[in-house]
Amino acid sequence: MTANGYLPLFETKPAKGRNALKLFSLTILLSIFLIWLYRLMYIPRKGEAGRYAWIGMFISEVFFGLYWIMTQTVRWNVVHRYPFKDRLSSRYEDGLPGVDIFVCTADPILEPPSMVMNTVLSVMAYNYPPEKLSVYLSDDGCSELTFYALLEASKFSKYWIPFCKKFAVEPSSPEAYFNLNIDLQDPVFALEWGTIKKLYEDMKTRIVSAVEKGRLSDEIKGQHKGFSEWNSKVTNKDHQSIVQILIEGWNSNAVDIDGNPLPTLIYVSRQKKPQYAHNFKAGALNALIRVSSEISNAPIILNVDCDMYSNDRDAIRNALCFFMDEKQGQQISYVQYPQSYENITNNDLYSNAGLVSFKIELAGFDGYGTMPYIGTGCFHRRDILCGRKYFENCKVEWNVVKDKIKGRTIKELEEASKLVANCSYENGSQWGKEMGLVYGCLAEDMVTGLAIQCRGWKPVYYHPAKRAFRGVAPTTLDQHLVQFSRWTQGMFQIFLSKYCPLIYGHGKIKFGAQLGYCMYLLWAPVSLPTIYYVIIPALCLLHGVPLFPKVCALISLRLHVGLKIDTKGSSKKLR
Numbered sequence: 001m002t003a004n005g006y007l008p009l010f011e012t013k014p015a016k017g018r019n020a021l022k023l024f025s026l027t028i029l030l031s032i033f034l035i036w037l038y039r040l041m042y043i044p045r046k047g048e049a050g051r052y053a054w055i056g057m058f059i060s061e062v063f064f065g066l067y068w069i070m071t072q073t074v075r076w077n078v079v080h081r082y083p084f085k086d087r088l089s090s091r092y093e094d095g096l097p098g099v100d101i102f103v104c105t106a107d108p109i110l111e112p113p114s115m116v117m118n119t120v121l122s123v124m125a126y127n128y129p130p131e132k133l134s135v136y137l138s139d140d141g142c143s144e145l146t147f148y149a150l151l152e153a154s155k156f157s158k159y160w161i162p163f164c165k166k167f168a169v170e171p172s173s174p175e176a177y178f179n180l181n182i183d184l185q186d187p188v189f190a191l192e193w194g195t196i197k198k199l200y201e202d203m204k205t206r207i208v209s210a211v212e213k214g215r216l217s218d219e220i221k222g223q224h225k226g227f228s229e230w231n232s233k234v235t236n237k238d239h240q241s242i243v244q245i246l247i248e249g250w251n252s253n254a255v256d257i258d259g260n261p262l263p264t265l266i267y268v269s270r271q272k273k274p275q276y277a278h279n280f281k282a283g284a285l286n287a288l289i290r291v292s293s294e295i296s297n298a299p300i301i302l303n304v305d306c307d308m309y310s311n312d313r314d315a316i317r318n319a320l321c322f323f324m325d326e327k328q329g330q331q332i333s334y335v336q337y338p339q340s341y342e343n344i345t346n347n348d349l350y351s352n353a354g355l356v357s358f359k360i361e362l363a364g365f366d367g368y369g370t371m372p373y374i375g376t377g378c379f380h381r382r383d384i385l386c387g388r389k390y391f392e393n394c395k396v397e398w399n400v401v402k403d404k405i406k407g408r409t410i411k412e413l414e415e416a417s418k419l420v421a422n423c424s425y426e427n428g429s430q431w432g433k434e435m436g437l438v439y440g441c442l443a444e445d446m447v448t449g450l451a452i453q454c455r456g457w458k459p460v461y462y463h464p465a466k467r468a469f470r471g472v473a474p475t476t477l478d479q480h481l482v483q484f485s486r487w488t489q490g491m492f493q494i495f496l497s498k499y500c501p502l503i504y505g506h507g508k509i510k511f512g513a514q515l516g517y518c519m520y521l522l523w524a525p526v527s528l529p530t531i532y533y534v535i536i537p538a539l540c541l542l543h544g545v546p547l548f549p550k551v552c553a554l555i556s557l558r559l560h561v562g563l564k565i566d567t568k569g570s571s572k573k574l575r
Contacts, residue, residue, distance in 0.1 A: 008328065009087055009321040015078035015363065025072050032065040038549070050545035053536050057547055060529035067519070067526055074516035075360055077367030081462050083321030085314055092324060097398040098132040098298030099316055100382075102288045104281060105306040106140035113149035114207045115307060118173040120150065122310035123302070124157050124263045125164040125172035128317065131249055133263035134296035138284045142239045142269040144230040148216055149207045151224055154246040154265050156203045158256040161263075163196050164313070171470065173309035174200045176342070226267065241271040241418035243291060245410050264296060268421065276423040279432060281375070282444035286436035289385065290420035295413055299398060301385060305376040308339070308471035315468040319379040322460045323396075330395055333384045333457030334449070337377035338362065340467040343475060350480045352473035361516070362461050368513040371459040372520070373449025377469040387435040390456030438499075442490030447499050450517065454508040488524040495521035 039058040044051040101123045105111045116137070124135055139146045156174075164172050167189060171177055178197050184190040210216055221227040226244035234240075248254045249264030256262055270287035272278055279286075285303060292298070300323065302316070312318075319335040322328075338358040365371045381396070408416075419425065426432065432439030437448045453459065474480040498504060501517035540547050 006327065007087055008084075009325040010081055010083040010328075013080050013082065014367075015080060018076065018078065022076055025076070028068070029072075032061075032068065035061055036065065049543075050540055050547060053540050053545065054547060056532055056536060060533050063526070063529045064533075067522065070515045070519040070522075071361070073512040074362075074364030074368075074519065076364065077512065078360055078363045079367040080363060081322070081366070081460060083318045083462070085317040085321055088317055088321050088324065092320075092398070095398060096129060096132060096320065097300050097324075098134070098296060099128065099300045099302060099379075100292045100296050100298040101133065101135045102138060102285060102292075102301060102303040103135065103306055104138045104140070104284055104288075104303070105146060106281075106284075108141055108143040108145050108211065111306050112208075113143075113146045113211060114204050115175075116146065117149045117153040117203075117207065118175045119304065119306050119309045120153050120265075121157060121160055122171065122173040122176075123304065124265070125161050125169070125313065126310065126316050127165075127313040130161070130261045130263045132298070134249060134266065134292065134298060135263055136266045136268055136288050136292055138288050139267065139269045140278075140281075140284050141236045142234065142242065142272070143236070144216060144227060145211050145214075147226060147230075147242075147244070147267050148210055148220060150265070150267050151226075151246060152203050152207055156199060157247070157262060157265070159196055159199055162256045162258045162260065163192060165260075167192075168313070170313055171309060171311045172313055173311075175204075176309060176311075176470070237272055238274055239269065239272055241421040242267070242269040243414045243417040243421065245295070245414060248410065266291075266295065268417070270421040271418075271423045273423050277439075278423075279439045280442075280444070282432065282437035282439055282448075286426070286431050287421045289382070289436055290425070291417040293382075294417045294420060297382075299382050299396065301380045301382050303376065303378055303380070304469060305471065308376050308469045310468070311340070311470045312464070312466050312468040316379075318462065318464065318468075322462070323379070323381065324398060330393070331390060331456075331458045333381060333452050333459050334371075334373060335379040335460045335462055336362075336371050336374060337468045338461075338463050339374065339377060340470050341473040342470045343472050350474060350477075352480075358463065361519075363463060365513060365516050366459075366461040368510045368516070369458045370453050370509050370513040370516075371449070371461045372517070373445045373452070373459070375445035376471075384452060384455075384457055385436065387430065388455075441493050441497070441499075442486055443494060444490075446491060446517075446520070447494050447497075450494075450499060450501060450505065450509075454505055456508075488527075491521045492524040 036058070039054070039061065042054075043058075044054055103116070103119055103123065105116045120135060120137060124130075124133070126133060137146075137150055160174060163169060169177055174196075178200065182193065184193060210220070216227070224244075224246075226242070226246075229240070229242045229244070244267040245264070246267060247262050247265035249262055254262045254264075268288060268291050270284060277283075289301070292301070300316075300320070302319075304310075315337070319337075322332050322335050325332075339354070340358075341352055344353050362371065383396075429435070437444050438451055441447045449459065474483050494500065495518065501509070501514040501521070505514050505517070537547055
């Protein structure tokens with residue numbers, strides 16, 4: 001508590017051991033300088049064997065040294081955040097803001113609808129007033145199979161959400177939950193558990209069966225008017241805007257089996273035409289921002305990938321502690337949670353866990369008041385995501401929500417939303433430039449986060465002990481290479497563009513944060529000296545060309561069993 005009696009909704013603490021790390025880093029830095037000095041002092045003369053290999057080694061070691069310095073900038077200033085959701089509830093329980101949740105999918109084959117529905121159901125079951133939750137599924141593949149799966153999930157949610165609330169179920173993804181070893185000694189709980197599991201298995205069977213057939217029967221299509229949007233002319237790359245409201249959370253008739261309100265649930269597939277650029281995930285999210293503004297218009301937006309289900313029912317409340325803090329919250333733009341995976345192998349062959357990145361480096365960014373937006377598990381303020389610039393004392397009225405629903409029918413809301421999801425809507429506008437996610441880069445999330453920070457806003461990185469989101473990581477070499485090639489290409493593209501942090505961020509974010517960004521943006525070029533260092537020394541060793549100093553030592557060791565080992569040798573200078 002401060003002197004005036006103010007209790008903050010979160011606190012920030014520096015990580016322990018930072019001074020010891022700095023001292024250790026200085027010794028490493030000294031060693032790097034000595035290596036550089038050695039390379040410069042003993043460059044082979046012209047005509048001597050290994051001269052060019054030696055120079056190449058020197059260039060590689062300089063690059064490695066500078067890259068190491070970049071990594072240290074975000075490891076020296078690690079901080080940890082601690083929200084107080086109990087204080088949030090005691091002050092703002094009746095005035096909590098609305099939250100729009102965006103779930104994105106693009107391919108019913110690579111991203112099975114049954115998996116997508118588990119993510120949707122998990123975010124619908126948050127420990128949060130359901131009338132203030134709206135869940136939007138963006139289907140960039142425009143698949144009627146995905147729409148059918150969402151329709152099934154909307155029916156199952158009437159049973160799943162009250163079950164989660166009654167027994168504080170975590171994780172709230174049905175698939176993940178039913179795979180746990182649950183104690184069923186309580187007969188009341190065991191009965192309800194068995195009933196809900198049977199309903200889930202039946203729903204999953206119907207969805208999987210429809211996907212395997214690749215089509216829907218006329219009986220299924222007769223269940224909802226939305227299926228009329230799909231005809232023989234509709235393809236995943238050429239179709240009209242589709243917006244279908246499956247659960248009207250504001251309607252008193254939209255209740256679960258216990259009579260409690262349900263969250264709003266909406267299917268969205270933006271218009272696609274071959275002659276228009278679609279801008280991939282960035283374009284899909286910008287369409288969702290506009291569609292949601294026509295229906296719920298919540299001041300907070302959470303976006304999650306379709307393979308990242310909610311693992312903490314209080315994740316929204318924890319994030320709101322940062323936004324709604326009376327003194328520090330006005331400048332906070334977004335709250336980024338780390339990624340976490342449930343299918344990590346024991347040896348983590350492809351380093352998917354990212355322990356150093358998620359536990360240390362991103363927390364080090366936070367120490368500079370910056371944080372890369374990593375595309376999923378992120379809570380945004382709508383106004384900031386739409387281009388608002390920071391100015392001092394810019395307060396937010398969280399309990400004031402623009403009511404666009406009142407007096408409008410479902411059909412009117414859907415038609416208005418379709419217009420803003422059309423390809424031509426962005427023509428001549430600032431969408432993709434100053435508004436929404438930035439276009440023109442494969443790593444649209446990182447460049448968008450950087451642009452937001454350069455407008456004066458400060459993000460927050462929150463790494464809780466309980467993982468807020470869990471998903472699946474690449475399990476094969478092919479998948480891993482595809483993912484990392486996209487990341488490295490997109491990030492290096494940022495470095496070579498006008499958004500290079502050393503230029504675009506100059507005077508706007510701290511220099512340490514600029515170097516931290518470059519650490520990630522230079523993933524691609526750092527592979528070149530790495531390949532050189534792997535290949536050239538081995539070839540030189542085979543040809544007897546020395547590139548490293550020889551070790552001069554005379555070791556004599558007498559073992560207590562009487563074995564005597566004498567190692568004698570002489571050394572010469574490398575020259």
